[in-house]
Amino acid sequence: MDNFVVSARKYRPQTFDTVVGQGHITTTLKNAIKNGQLAHAFLFCGPRGVGKTTCARILAKTINCENLQSSGEACDVCPSCKRFNEGTSLNIHELDAASNNSVDDIRALVEQVRFAPQAGKYKVYIVDEVHMLSSSAFNAFLKTLEEPPSYAIFILATTEKHKILPTILSRCQIFDFKRITNQDTVGHLQDIATKEHIDTEKAALQLIAQKSDGCMRDSLSILDKIVSFTNGEVTYQNTLEHLNILDDEYYFQLLDSLVIQDMAGALLLYDQINKKGFEGDLVLNGFAGFIRNLLVCQQPKALSLLDVVEALQPKYQEMASKVAPSFLISALNILNQAEVEYKMARNKRLHVEMALIKLNFLQQAIELAVEDQGKVVKKKQIDGPIAYRERVIAGFGAGTKKAAASVEIAKPTAQKSSPDNGSSLHIEPPLRPRPAAPEKITTTPDTRTEADIRRQDQVMAPTEPRPLEHKLEGSTGNTLTRPSKKNLLDAIKAKVGREYEVKEVENPEPLTMEKLQPLWDEFADSLLAQGKHSASNTFNAAILTIQSDELFQIEVQAVTQKKIIEHEKMILLDYLQKHFKNRLLTFTLYVPPSAMEVKLPPSSRERFDAMVQKNGALLALKNQLKLNLDY
Known part of the structure; x- marks a missing residue:
C-alpha cells in the first residue's frame, strides 16, 4: 500500500500564485524579487495555518532559481528548484525556535552564516516560532540580524508578534498575514476535491470553512477526516455529524417556541438535543451565534457579515423579519451571561433550562408603555421624596365574605390636585369570594421608576376590554371626564377598571428631630425587648443629626458600634421609612478619627x-x- 500523504502537505503551494488568500503578501514579494529590492530580514506574522512558512519556503526557492520567470516566479525545472523540491538544497536552513531557543542554538546558527553558499546566490535561514526564543538568544541574534553578509537572508515566522523584542522588529521587514476568508477556503477545497474525485456538497464545504476559522491547514485536515468517515462522499448531514455541530434547524424551532412563549416546547426540544449528546455550553454558544446572525440579517448593509451557509440565508432573513431587535439583543445578553457562568454551575442542565425560561418570558420584560399617540415612553427617574407604598393582598380560598384588594399608589410630584380637594377616587370592585381575614403584606421600599410601576399594574389589570372614556365620581358628586392625554394615575385607573380601589396617599412627612428621636428610642427599646442588650445600648448612645429632607447622620464612638448599627440597617430603614412615608429616607454612619486610631x-x-x-x-x-x- 502506498504511503498516504495528508492534503495539507500534498497540496502545499509551490509558487506564489498558488498561495490562497494572501495576495497582498505574494504580490509584494514578487515585485521585490523582480526589482532586486530584497531586504536582508523578513518577519512573517499572523494566525496559524495561513501560509507563513509556505511563503518563506517559496521565497527561498524563488531567489535561488537559476531561470527566474518574468512574472517573478521560480521555473521549477532548474537544478536549484529540483533540489529544493526534493528537500536536498544546502542553501536553505530551517530552525524550530520552539525546541531550539537557547543561546547556544543561536550561536550555532550565527557560525553557519559565516560560510558562503557553494551554489546559488543566497543562503536563507527560516526561523519558525521565533517568539519562543529567550531574551538572551534574541540579544545574541541582534548583531548578525542587523548586519548580515550580503548572501544571507533571514525569514522569521511567528504567531505572536507582541512577544518579540522591539529591537528585533526594527531590524525586519514585517508582513502581516490575514485569516483566509470562507469563500477562498471553499474554493480551494473544491479544487482539491475535484482533483481527488471526491463528491462534495457546497454547503458541507462552507461548514468546514466556518469550523476552520480562517486556517487552511485545519480545513484540509477536517476534509481528510470526513472523507475517511464517509468513504469519499462529503454531504452536509454527515459533516454535521462528524464535526459534532448542532443543525440550525433546531435553533429555528427553539426560537419559534420562545417567541410564542411555549416554555414546555422549548424545554422538550432542549431535552431532545441533550439526548443526542450535545453539551449545554455547546447549545448556549450555538444559539448565541444563531441570534447574532439574525441581528446581522436585520441590517441590509451588514449582510456580508452573515456567517451561515448560502442555502440557509433566505431562511435567516425571513426569521429576522419576525423578531424584534430588542428581543434579540436581550436574548444575546442572557445567553452570553449563561455561557460565562456555565462552568461554575453544579447542575449544568438546570442552568441551561433556567436560561431558556428567562428567554421564554423575555418579551414581557421588555414591553414598553405607549402613549395615546403611539410613541414609546422612556423611563423617567422620579426626583424628590416618594411616599411609602403598601398593598393589601387577599388570598383565594373557600369563604362567604367578600373583600376588595386595596392598592395605594404614590402621587407623582408633577400631577395637579384634583378639583375635589384631594378626596379619594373609588371604583367599586365586583364581588368575589375572599377569606374572612385577608393577610396584610407590606412591601419593602424600592427604587422603581414610574414606567416600572405602570408596567406592573398593567400586568395586574384584568384582560377584558374597558371603554376609552368613563366617568369618575368624587366625594362632592362632581363628574370628571378623562382627558385625551393620560397621566400616570389616570392610566392606572383605566387599566384596573372596577377590580381595585385606587387611592391617593398622603405626601411624605418632613424629617424632623422631634419625630425622629422618639422613633429612634422606640426602636432601641424593641431591640432591648428582643434581648439585644449591646445593640440597644449602642442605639441609645448614638448621636443623630439631620442632613437633609431624606438623610440624617448617626455618630458613634467606636467601629464596633458602627458594625452593630449596620447589622440592623435594613430593619431600621424599613421601620423609619414606613413612619415617615418616604421610601428614599436613609442615613450615614460617622466615626470620629480619634476612635479609629489604634494605640x-x-x-x-x-x-x-x-x-x-x-x-x-x-x-x-x-x-x-x-x-x-x-x-
Missing part, C-alpha cells in the same frame, strides 16, 4: 527612655556594662 503598647526603647528621664544613672549603667536593648 500600640510602648516599645522597649520608649520604656527605657521614660526610665532614663526619671533616673539618669540608668543610661550611665547601660553604657558602662555595654548593654543593648531588646527591640
